[in-house]
Amino acid sequence: MVSLKALLALLDSTPVIAEMHPVSRCYLPSDVAVYEMTAELAWSLDLPDTSLPERALILQADPVYAARFPHVRVDHDPLTPQLNDVLFERFDDVAALMLTQSQLSERIAEQSGRPDVIALMLIDGLSYGDAQRWLDAHQDVQIELIPCLVDGPTLTDTAFPRIIGDTPPAVRLFDRGYRRRMGFTYWSREDNPLTDVLFRTIPDVSAVGDFSTILATLRREIHTSSEQKTCLQIVRTGLDGYAHHQKRKPPVTAIVDTILDEMLSLADLFHEAGCTARIHLTADHGILWRDEFEPQIVGRAPAGASPRSCEWHALYQQDDPGRRFAVANKELYCLGYPKLRRGLRIDEQGVHGGISFQESIVPLLTMRIGDIC
16 A cells, blocks of 8 residues: 555656545646556557656556556545645546536435335535544444535535436336335425425425424334335435524534434334335535634625625625536536635534535435345
8 A cells, every 4th residue: 555645756757557546536736647548558658759748647457567567556535624625626527536416316216226115314414524423433333425526516405406306316216116205304395495396206295393203104104005115205404504603613423423313213113114225315515614724715795695605696796706506597606615705703603605525525325224136
């Protein structure tokens, strides 16, 4: 195993075959040429009049050329706060190298197998780092964690619909036999436009606040319709509400414990009922807490304006436009780390809407209950 720094030093001397996390490529200097196949570089080197870049990295080894180039494994985790050094400038490259939020609907439907129940839990505000720390503290729990890039503004009203997509999971799963579709959220579809969008293909939607009520309802439904395959969608609060209108930083660890405990209690319910199930949990965005960065103020936006994003007509209030996203017939501009459109108010403990490791990398957590063919 070599470090990323040691890899760069080795590249000064020779092309290298490197096994590394795909996103780690985004940390490499621009003069490093990346080749998918060993043969591609070898053929170029063997041409008499070819002029190659000074440094060349090969991603896939080939036994034919095994002795020609050194082969190393790179010890580098790209999904840490250090990602803030490259994420804004190389956003498209990162998006091409990892799972994105726009791909979640299809992935959940296609990779869940055919259990009795497929559940999707949507959390309002949860970072990949929060989920990783929870799993590190609960290593006895069998949960798969996959990082996911929010490939758009880290705002609830655009990110939740991006997860659901144009073809929601409930529709994709209906075509695979999941005729029973149930939803639980805090608001009715009639009273909340976002709820109406997220649950538009689910006929049975209940406005519920307490998770114990959700469990009790599901327990009754499982016993009365045990032969039907069920698609379940649940929206729950996460850390978002604790970031705003709070004069003290909330107990993040305790809140994350509560979020994951709800996932575990859902798994226990299915296990006790003898159901096979897949439970997927993801979030609309993460939170960049005010004690995690030194802000760079690049605007003069009023106190009530978003500190990390705006529509095109408000760009005059800032010196840096940020990154443009076209979302739902709107142009939204999001700032990179650590920039703000205005100073934070005393009651703002965290922000989202911009582009950062904390805001833009969210978890996809999956639990498997029972044996599934």
